[in-house]
Amino acid sequence: MEEGFKVKKRVNGIVMILLAVFAVVVTGCAKGDAKEDRAEADIDWQMIAPKDMKKVIESESKDSYQIIDIQPESDFKKGHLPNSISVPAYPVDTEKLEKVVVDHADQFKEGDNPIYVVCPGGGSGAKRTVSILIDEGVDASRMHIIENGAKKWPYKDDKKLWVTE
Numbered sequence: 126m127e128e129g130f131k132v133k134k135r136v137n138g139i140v141m142i143l144l145a146v147f148a149v150v151v152t153g154c155a156k157g158d159a160k161e162d163r164a165e166a167d168i169d170w171q172m173i174a175p176k177d178m179k180k181v182i183e184s185e186s187k188d189s190y191q192i193i194d195i196q197p198e199s200d201f202k203k204g205h206l207p208n209s210i211s212v213p214a215y216p217v218d219t220e221k222l223e224k225v226v227v228d229h230a231d232q233f234k235e236g237d238n239p240i241y242v243v244c245p246g247g248g249s250g251a252k253r254t255v256s257i258l259i260d261e262g263v264d265a266s267r268m269h270i271i272e273n274g275a276k277k278w279p280y281k282d283d284k285k286l287w288v289t290e
Contacts, residue, residue, distance in 0.1 A: 172271075194210065194211055247272050
């Protein structure tokens with residue numbers, strides 16, 4: 126009789142563990158419900174170094190590329206790359222900020238010119254912006270992220286490469 130009691134106790138313990146695991150999965154406590162960060166999307170991120178972006182600005186017609194600057198409006202006014210289009214959505218981590226990017230997406234869908242995205246730090250905000258624009262129909266092969274972002278733009282002393290308002 127004691128042996129049957131031990132087996133029943135062991136089975137009950139296993140059942141309780143399985144129920145606990147099931148409850149965690151169903152209620153979303155296992156991060157399964159957590160919204161995936163767009164910056165972690167499976168995208169072949171195309172990065173461009175500041176020195177190469179400098180060459181683009183200096184040698185290309187401003188009509189042959191677009192620059193999207195997602196800095197907050199106040200930071201954009203303090204300084205940005207020339208001919209940048211302000212899309213103040215940084216850090217692009219809420220539905221409201223994602224909507225800012227979505228609302229601007231149509232102006233980037235046409236054509237085949239490269240699009241360069243700059244955020245304050247050159248990382249997650251720019252990646253989230255690229256991910257949203259791809260979802261909105263912008264060709265991924267056109268999208269590039271300016272490394273190190275606006276805060277570390279090394280050419281701020283050159284008025285041809287840095288505009289202040």
